[in-house]
Amino acid sequence: MTAEAVADRLNAAGIRADARREKSALAALTAPSFVILGLMLFIPVGWLFWLSFIEDGAFSLENYTRMVVEPAYRSIFLTTLELSVLVTVLSVLLGYPVAYMIAMLPPRAASITLTLVLVPFWTAILVRTYAWLVLLQRRGVVNSVLMSWGIIDEPLQLVHNFTGTAIGMLHIMIPFLVLPLYANMRAIDRDYVRAAASLGASPVTAFFKVYLPLSIPGLAAGTVMVFIICLGFYITPQFLGGGRVTTISMKIQQNVATYFNWGAASSLGVVLFLSTILIFWGFSRLFPLRRITEVGGS
Amino acid sequence: MNEDFVPHRSRLWLYALATLVIGFLVIPVVIVIPLSFSASSLLEFPPRAYSLRWYEALLGSVEWRDAAWMSLQVSVLTTIVATPLGTAAAYGLHLGGFRATGVLRMLVLAPLLVPVILTAVGIFYVFAMLGLNNTLFGLVIAHAMLSLPFVVVSVSAGLRSYDMAQECVARSLGASWPRAFWAITLPQIRLPVLSGALLAFISSFDEVIVSFFISGGEYSTLPRRMFNALRDQIEPTIAAISTILVVLSVGTVVLLEISRRPARRP
Incomplete structure (x- = not known):
């Protein structure tokens, strides 16, 4: 392997590492919004979803059958x-x-x-x-x-x-x-x-x-x-x-x-x-x- | 000569219908203004005599003043939280090229798609466990979530029409990334950022349903207080508040229009 090829590969690896670092930085910028969305929307709504299947502490479809029956x-x-x-x-x-x-x-x-x-x-x-x-x-x-x-x-x-x-x-x-x-x-x-x-x-x-x-x-x-x-x-x-x-x-x-x-x-x-x-x-x-x-x- | 070879005359019915619809949209918004200056407590139109008594009643009421102050704090803090977060998210999504970018963009819009009542009940339930109901912090973080989509959508649109090569040039000339963003990109997307902030502010200021569940007593926001007042009786004090809110929304729209105009290409 010539010296240039080695340098090229090192360079390429460096660029890739840079790109990865940039990508994680961008992900970190995006994260806080999704944390708020998660805490204020996805978890609360998910929780309600879960609750809808629970009646007296056990799994039940009562809440759904009621909608059809009543x-x-x-x-x-x-x-x-x-x-x-x-x-x-x-x-x-x-x-x-x-x-x-x-x-x-x-x-x-x-x-x-x-x-x-x-x-x-x-x-x-x-x-x-x-x-x-x-x-x-x-x-x-x-x-x-x-x-x-x-x-x-x-x-x-x-x-x-x-x-x-x-x-x-x-x-x-x-x-x-x-x-x-x-x-x-x-x-x-x-x-x-x-x-x-x-x-x-x-x-x-x-x-x-x-x-x-x-x-x-x-x-x-x-x-x-x-x-x-x-x-x-x-x-x-x-x-x-x-x-x-x-x-x-x-x-x-x-x-x-x-x-x-x-x-x-x-x-x-x-x-x-x-x-x-x-x-x-x-x-x-x-x-x-x-x-x-x-x-x-x- | 009309450009579509259709004379304006044959479009008269269209203009007439559209004008009627616009009247239908605008009249209810402006009708509260003369009513708020009425001297009588009967909501007659046009009022027989004018006075400022409903504004005096409004200013004299500790409850309304507190609610207005509460709303102002909540929406200013919401704007301060949501604008940088939403801008950062829009920037990250714009450049990140994540595998999940499409899904993430959809998830950002979730606050607009999930029925508000469901969001409100869910937040109320979680806040009840955390003891966050009737707190300023709770209101702000809930409103920040609700207004994120406005900021992200607005800033994303701004970034789409911005040439990112400029930031790359700044960085290749030795500017650090944050500095390149701060000095080159941000000034050029400031109008979309500002209009996102404005939308966040007004959406928080007008928000009723979530506030209805998670605020009360001394932590009541203005819409929360109005909700109660409307349930009791429809006195002209509400017309006075409504007038103030209408002026606020007209101001918002005018500011938004101004902020968008320079972005238009000739």
Whole structure:
């Protein structure tokens, strides 16, 4: 072996050792975040998962069979599902035009309009819930306006029920749909639409055959985000549902606060979480979820 | 001439619908502002007379003042903890090339995917054993976990559009690694770092559900106190607090927009 070859090998070994050192340094930088995530999320949630299978100190599926057997639980699941589907569908129908319009506007106007979507997005949920209580109550703003315009004679029951809950949730969820969808639309090359038009497609055809398919990844990301967040709603139904609407999250809270039944609360939480994961996974198999990590205006 | 050969006129229905939806989004947020200046305790709109009595009531109340102070401490400390940790994690994940990078990136997002109620109950359970319920430390560490994804996502996006070769050059010219990061990389990703910090702050300041479980009494945060107040009655004091929070969120959005603008490529 020549002296150069030896030097090369030593050098290579040195470089490899350096690379290893750098890699462990980078791992050390990453570690603290995962320690916090582990201590504050994975261990607590894992513990609840464990508790859900324990009844009187022994392994039991009682917490899970209860969900299937008791009609009360069935109606809670049904309410949660109905709310989530309704709000998701409405968010798509109302959010798509908003994202589309922002994508069409010149940059300055687009930026201002986007701000109008972001301000409610970043306003505390309790503030918005309070605002809806004020707007929708019996002698609230909406009813007085409708009555003064002569559209209705009697105040409508708009809050403390399913309707009020759905309205409040819709208000929270529309930005979650608009933001990823708009991010997607902004990246769509408009030349495709122009090409379709120049080949004789009507604007409607060009939209449905060209633009809409190109916006599917953002739409899918927004839709799945909206749906899984809807499944976990707690604050809005608590205040706008007036006791007539019970969602899974509310039942979990009741099980803990009223009955101190950790097992029952945990099993519901596990079902909620697993449904979330399953839906997320299913969507990601069906659609290329585009940069779902960038939801939140980032 | 419109660039898509579709005149604006035929898009009028689209603009009309979108404007209605934006009205639906914005009106509830701004309606609390005039209500908070109402002289009457009836929540009528528009108010018949204006006054500052609800702000006086707010300032005069020890409970609300304490809650606001508590929230401020919690969210400032949360930001101080979450921003460096999240930035370090984003940097490590960006350069590390770990076999598990994809999984780790997914796990960072877990706080957003796990239903908050489940997280809250879990933390409450663990804190009950550790005696951390109703402590500042407990609130801060729980909120830091919840806001990590905002920092990591924001800083990761910043690192993706940053040319790491610059840091390599600095190091090859003799700068130590920490110095190269501090002097070359950090100044160039400062806007994503700042917007991550801002998101961490506001998400902690507005957080309700976890605080509802793990804070109470003198350790109540502002949203925790609002939660109780909303359950009792919907008096205009809450409109006054809401107005302050709306101003805060408008400020946040404007700051975020400013922080993002220079990053845009022409």
